[in-house]
Amino acid sequence: MHNELLLKYWGPLAGLSEFPGERINGMLQKIKTNRHLYDMDYTMLRQMARLCRLLALLYDNESGNSLDKSFANILEPEDRTKPPVSKELTSADAAFFLSKVPKLRPNEYNLILRYLHSTGHPYRAYLDLPHPEYALILPPNAKRLVEFHNNGHTYSCNSSHIGNSAIQFYDKSTEACLTGAIDTILEIPLEGFLRKFILVYPHLDLNSSDVSCTPYPQYPRLMTKVVRAVLSQDIIVIEPQHIITHLTTYRRPAGTYGIQQEILVICWAMNRGLR
Numbered sequence: 001m002h003n004e005l006l007l008k009y010w011g012p013l014a015g016l017s018e019f020p021g022e023r024i025n026g027m028l029q030k031i032k033t034n035r036h037l038y039d040m041d042y043t044m045l046r047q048m049a050r051l052c053r054l055l056a057l058l059y060d061n062e063s064g065n066s067l068d069k070s071f072a073n074i075l076e077p078e079d080r081t082k083p084p085v086s087k088e089l090t091s092a093d094a095a096f097f098l099s100k101v102p103k104l105r106p107n108e109y110n111l112i113l114r115y116l117h118s119t120g121h122p123y124r125a126y127l128d129l130p131h132p133e134y135a136l137i138l139p140p141n142a143k144r145l146v147e148f149h150n151n152g153h154t155y156s157c158n159s160s161h162i163g164n165s166a167i168q169f170y171d172k173s174t175e176a177c178l179t180g181a182i183d184t185i186l187e188i189p190l191e192g193f194l195r196k197f198i199l200v201y202p203h204l205d206l207n208s209s210d211v212s213c214t215p216y217p218q219y220p221r222l223m224t225k226v227v228r229a230v231l232s233q234d235i236i237v238i239e240p241q242h243i244i245t246h247l248t249t250y251r252r253p254a255g256t257y258g259i260q261q262e263i264l265v266i267c268w269a270m271n272r273g274l275r
Contacts, residue, residue, distance in 0.1 A: 009215065009265075010250065024048060094189035101143040107235075108186065112197050113138050115237035118173055123190075136191070145185040148196060150240045155198075157182055166247035168268045169200065169238050179203045179247055179266055181231055198238050201231040203266065206259070213257045223269040229262035245271035 006013055028044060089097070104112070109125075116123045116138065123138040124131060131137060147156040147164065156164035158181045165182040180202035187196050205227055211217065214226045229251060250265040257263075 088192050089189050089194065090192075094192070097143070097189050097194075098139050098141045101141045103140050104142050104186070108142075108184065108199065109138070109140060111199065111235055111237050112186070112188070115172075115197070138190075139188060142186040142188045142197075145187055145196070148185055148240070150243065153246065155182060155185070155240075155243065155246075157185060158201075159183075163249070164246065166249050166266070167200070168244040168247055168271065169236075170242045170244065171202075171236055172238070172242065173236075177244065178236070179227070179268065180236070183235065196240055198240070198243075200236045200238060202234065202236055203227040203264070204230060204232050206263070210257075210259045210261075213259055215257075222267070223271070224265060224267040226257070226259070226263050226265050229264045244268070 003013065027048075031044070113123060113125055121136065123136045126137050126140050145157075146160045147154055149155075154161075154164050155167065158165040162181075166179070167182060168177065168179045170176075171178050180200040182198055183201050184199040185196060186199070187194050189195075205211075206214075211226070216222055216224045216226065245268055248267045248270065250267075252263050252265060254260055254262050
């Protein structure tokens with residue numbers, strides 16, 4: 001049993017085990033018993049074990065077996081790494097959309113404009129008059145979203161849902177894999193399609209002496225590390241396809257592991273190797 005280490009590194013185990021247990025209860029409650037309740041115990045346990053093993057093979061494919069992969073492609077034919085296809089907008093649709101949404105804050109507008117330039121899209125600021133013919137102009141208005149859904153997952157602003165805002169992502173400007181919290185989600189019509197821009201505050205790393213006090217560098221397969229509880233104020237702009245996975249986060253008080261500041265334990269093991 002790993003209870004000793006789990007208690008040491010994660011605290012009371014009820015918080016870890018209650019959610020999956022309640023989820024299984026919910027699945028069981030939806031199964032029709034047809035008045036054969038006393039015959040269900042062993043059958044349901046066996047079927048749940050089979051289901052979990054099948055899902056593990058489907059999502060992990062660690063065996064490397066080509067037959068397993070073919071079977072997974074039959075059950076899940078869609079490429080989950082691709083962003084969802086947006087409906088194309090006419091010029092009138094885009095104009096109507098922009099007329100109903102508020103203006104961007106100046107810093108948000110400049111951040112998105114710089115991001116578009118960094119990705120090779122030569123958009124112009126709307127105030128840089130006069131504009132050449134057929135120029136790409138970044139509109140000053142955007143729709144503010146509390147959350148959005150992507151590949152079957154819900155991502156939210158930090159002010160709306162702290163858990164759904166914690167993500168691991170790619171930073172296009174540095175090609176680095178970072179973690180942070182979603183602050184703002186903006187939707188803007190560009191070149192006939194609605195594009196979402198996500199403003200993320202990255203996590204701040206601990207200094208090397210504090211990192212050496214934590215156990216996680218010795219166990220890289222846990223996919224866990226400790227960062228400062230406060231977020232960086234350097235905003236990074238990303239799009240939905242740059243999100244790798246949600247994070248699980250666990251806030252701990254000053255003094256944990258001998259670190260004299262409040263910390264956040266973050267884990268990206270939910271990635272399961274899909275991105």
